[in-house]
Amino acid sequence: MTAQRRGLGTNQEAVRRHNLGTMLRHVHGAGQVSRAQLTALMGLNRSTIADLVLELVSLGVVEQTVPTAARSGAGRPSAGVRLAEVGPYVIAVDLGVDRAVVARVALGGEVVERATAPIPSGGGEAWQVGSTVAGLIRRVVEGAPAAAPLLGVGISVPGLVRRSDGLVRLAPNLEWQDVSFGSIVLAALGVDVPVQLANDADLGALAEHRRGAGVGIDDLIYISGNVGVGAGVITGGVRLEGAGGYAGEVGHLPFAPEGRLCHCGNVGCWETEVGAHAIAEAIGCPESEVVTLGDVLDAYAGPPSALRATGTALGHGLAAIVNAFNPRLVVLGGYLSSLYALVRREVDDALAERALPAPLESVTLALPGLGSDSVLLGAAEIALEPLFADPVAALGTALVDVGGRLAG
């Protein structure tokens, strides 16, 4: 039902597409929603809701669950809407320091297929990593129904990503500087789909806010422990981006002026105390296992005392973050969730010791609600975003038969 056929003006059509996207966002969030709920959530009348549902059905993204003709004596049961069986999907890429995880994620946030491959220690050349990622993408799309449209690719990067164009300005643990990794992946794939890149902690925050421990909490911070340490900040329900998209680099807050040299060139950044290398040193973990520190910590059977100072440093740094941002919730992601399980008391005590009473009283520390998938699911969310902004446009440019195209 295009604007021309309905004779709608440009503005009305824009409002309609916005409403379609909003409805789809609700179905994406809940999996299944009744029309009555949609009416209440969206503040639109029943006939407008019914029209929007019909259009989403015709776009192939939702299905109706109860025929609208069904009636009972006590009033009409509200028809339901659920995600289509063969609906649109995205590719989510979580680029770690030692491995890439790639997933096919359906609308609704379910990981349908997943593939992982190691990447060379220190990142390796960007084109080689791009080629590895492209190979993983081929694997996860192979089994996708030919009719299911691919909307785009979302990529998480452990580093600073320029908001305007997704350029990777700096990914220290991959040893990358100014790399247009999105174009590299597209070149290796040989197809043209929308690609979005973002910082790993920002994506962890996004996913935890939408689907994890932070649902309904508008001031939250996700701290990523991924060799280095960074923060994704959501404030007033909105991502704190800063002027260029780089906000949240809390790993480089000053911490120990007489401490270790940081890769950024300074001495004693917080990351030099709570980063993976420092923790590995504290527990005598070999350098080769630093990149899998979360697993090492999960299996740790050494003396708890070896980690006490690290726990205290984590809590003191969190106090600085609480003072600066006044979050309601701080989610400890990556290996920091494993660390927190081991030294919870030290972290809590050190936080309470250093944070100002007013911001301290309303903050909670939490483990990720999405486990180790926060960042991956955040990458899926940014790839889905154009669908919620304008489903008609996003589906119009989506690719079908992706398996066939990529195999060919």
Add this chain to the structure above:
Amino acid sequence: MTAQRRGLGTNQEAVRRHNLGTMLRHVHGAGQVSRAQLTALMGLNRSTIADLVLELVSLGVVEQTVPTAARSGAGRPSAGVRLAEVGPYVIAVDLGVDRAVVARVALGGEVVERATAPIPSGGGEAWQVGSTVAGLIRRVVEGAPAAAPLLGVGISVPGLVRRSDGLVRLAPNLEWQDVSFGSIVLAALGVDVPVQLANDADLGALAEHRRGAGVGIDDLIYISGNVGVGAGVITGGVRLEGAGGYAGEVGHLPFAPEGRLCHCGNVGCWETEVGAHAIAEAIGCPESEVVTLGDVLDAYAGPPSALRATGTALGHGLAAIVNAFNPRLVVLGGYLSSLYALVRREVDDALAERALPAPLESVTLALPGLGSDSVLLGAAEIALEPLFADPVAALGTALVDVGGRLAG
């Protein structure tokens, strides 16, 4: 022209009041605006703009400058709108550590009348300070035209203010904890007007964003140097508040673990290196003059070397702020603007040494565009805010003949 008389629905009336407020905000910002500019700025048609102007005229807040009947051969000159000669005003209070400044500020942001009084060192009892402030308010409203409506009072506090109700949770240099200062001032005044309280740095940021060095810049930080050090953060054009309204307490970022004891109970907070007491110690300024450190620094004729370490500490702390928030502009307020003039090179070098290259490349340090009035004018802005949200409601509850009432 009320909703009833025009037969408008509640929604339409709300939209109309919103538009009236938006128009008034434009006139407040620019002082004088043409109808053609208003048409362009607000995206409304000429007849709607003309209606809104007429309603603002009938509310007594603006005047028209060119009769709409005036015509010339080459098209009709656009009539102008300017602020009314006898328009609404607010009271702004800048509560410092040693003195209170109170101003009568007209719509448009002009300080019409100003009065200052010392307050006891260490703040004194809150009721005594409230009584001092009420006395200053009486002085500044004395000369106000009887017909001019008082909209409300905005108060800046050097401390943590709870967003929900304006409670002063902690004002360390006033030695206040959990003080409802707004009610205290009203009690001393004996009249009921709306009172808004906020943190000094947040108000500095607001005023510099709207009318000072940060006009048009949506990611800016104002650092207040007011015995202690705090930040007001605007990100994406919106104030970063945090869960309770306490965000921006950067004075308590960890900085020198082996350093001085901070009044917050910790050791080596950034404030212990760049706060007024530390600077006074560095230049041998007597403790009694710490509260007027800006003036002391403006007159400083001692060796520049005495301040070099302070300049470096300021730059290093600013680097942490730049890494955490990625601002486009950092405004150095209070005595920090005097300090910056003396040790600019040390500050700039230390910032460049410690900030990550990506956020560093787009940040600028600046002095306040509003001089020493940023915080005072920010207090006026929050008192004006209800007028821009709904001029009809705000003017409906405003007080007239305030001088007479307060004298009586």
